[in-house]
Amino acid sequence: VRPYLGPLHEHFTIVCWDQRGTAASFAAGRDGLSVQQFTDDVSVLSKLLATRFNQEKIFLVGHSWGSVIGLMAAQQEPDLFHAYIGAAQQVNSVENDSIGYEMILEGARTAGDAKTVKTMEKLGYPPYVKRLSDGTEVPDGDAYYQVLSRLYHYSPSAPADANYRSEKMFLAPEHSFFDRINLIRGVVRGVKQVYPLLSDLDFERDVTELECPLFIVNGRYDMSCVATISERWYNQVEAPVKDLLWLEKSGHNAVYSEADEFMRYMVETVLPLSDFDGDLDDFQIRAAIIL
Template identity: 45%
Template sequence: MKMNRIKVNAENRSSLSSDRQWGTSLVLAWMVIFLTSCAGTPLIKDENGKKRPQSIASLEQIELLGKKQWILLRGVNVDAPILLWLAGGPCGSEIGWTRKYLAPLENDVIFVNWDQPGAGKSYKAADFKQIRVQNYVDATIALSEYLAMRFKKEKIFLAGHSWGSIIGVMAAHQRPDLYYAYIGIGQQVNSVENDQIGYNMVLKQARQRGDHALVKKLEKNGLPPYTQAQKGAYIDFFRHLPSCPPGICSKNSFWEMVKPKEYTLLDSLHTLKGLINGINMVYPQLVDLDFERDVPQLDIPAFFVTGRYDYTCVQDIAYRYYAKLHAPLKRFYWLEKSGHNPCYQEPERFIQLLRDDILKLAE
């Protein structure tokens, strides 16, 4: 018995191919729309739901040192002092956390979040093969100059959290004329000593709870510092650093930080990717970091806010640096119910100390 064959002519094949291409293009178009849409920052409104006339709520792309980068500016009064916030990382973003926990400061300052090169909306601004710590310091200074000029301010306030506290101290040291004061939160001071303390703590706890796999991995990696070839070893102990004892510190959701209203899904993905790439590339450059040796003096007021249970940037080292530092005015604040994120774990206390002691310097 002969089977009937179905013949498909060239015209039909062309039509089927065209349909497939159209379908693929449509799917890709929807994916691009899904990944890149629905991002913006809400207006600052009065009690009647109308935009406050003197307010600013703007998500903007600007150019710094030849690189296109994004900033978020929010404040009730466009004439208020400026607070530039340097997020942790490297290549991290804290727009989500500052928007949730520090929003009341919008009544006092123009709060400026900056997605540094490699972070979130500024992911494409980073060349990870050429990334250098001083590049971020130079960009911090350039952004400070831009903000002061744009808003006709003589000076601004500079705050740095974690990684941001590294480039913050360096910028304040190199250009004190730009700043009313420097505010270090979870201040990093000495990379090698800091990380060796953290490593020994993680190793000790792993042995106590019988985590043989982690003990084996840590012992194989050895004590920090690590070379570029060992860059993953830092993550091995860093992600196991102890947090606060149960019931003492509030927890901040990682996803609140990664997916704020100002981000598209693609921005969120870039935040995750940027953190991994940034830590791997920048960490080996911090081996020689020692502010006690290199920045024993700041020519502006310096304020330090530290969580009592901060083991990421060891609190005792931060206090030791504060005690030795020469500055025209300096203060150190212990937040007793916080770890590495005191500004987000005790936001009311943090906001109050800024209002009571720091922001008055702009008057």
């Protein structure tokens, strides 16, 4: 966050969270966890931060997978948050993954990538399941990883994508050498473990109302968390205040690729339209979690 959104520190106290099973929290593990457990973790951390900074509420920002548990936490305990900000908001996993699958298959055929075409045709459309030795069918994270690993290659090229370099996430001075190794391990392992948790995700069905202010930030080219699905849900959901920002030159990592636009939005739109009523000049008393 710091290399891209550093100036936000002038307006927010920013907390970046290493979730269970990754980076500094790698030892906590992810075995046997549920979406509800991660959501409860968000609530616990939010309460801790509110106490630490002597606040009744904080701001919550969730990106990608973080937008799943972020939105669920905001629905579960809306009184904890001045506002929820969903960046690359995930809404419906099966529809989202099916659109991605079609895009990869079409792109591979056009490019003459016979290996990818063969792999995709063998996998078929999501959702993916595997049969255990006792005959039970469970979601197959390994199959999903084969799709996700090809998604970025066949996603449309966004003009601002060159502004984002994922390797910068490994440069945080707070992370030790082993934290950085565990960040990589956590990302790879996490994709395979998180997919089974999202097999029934449908916020159009499950989140029709939010009791805290809602802000959605979409990258126009995002095909990882398909932006048009997020927009459709946004148009339907009820909230005390809601607003949608399109970052027109970016894809999945729009908040970093178009960082200036995102930071301007946070300060000029989110703060005034949220229920925050404190002193905007006293940045030290506010906290936001970036998931």
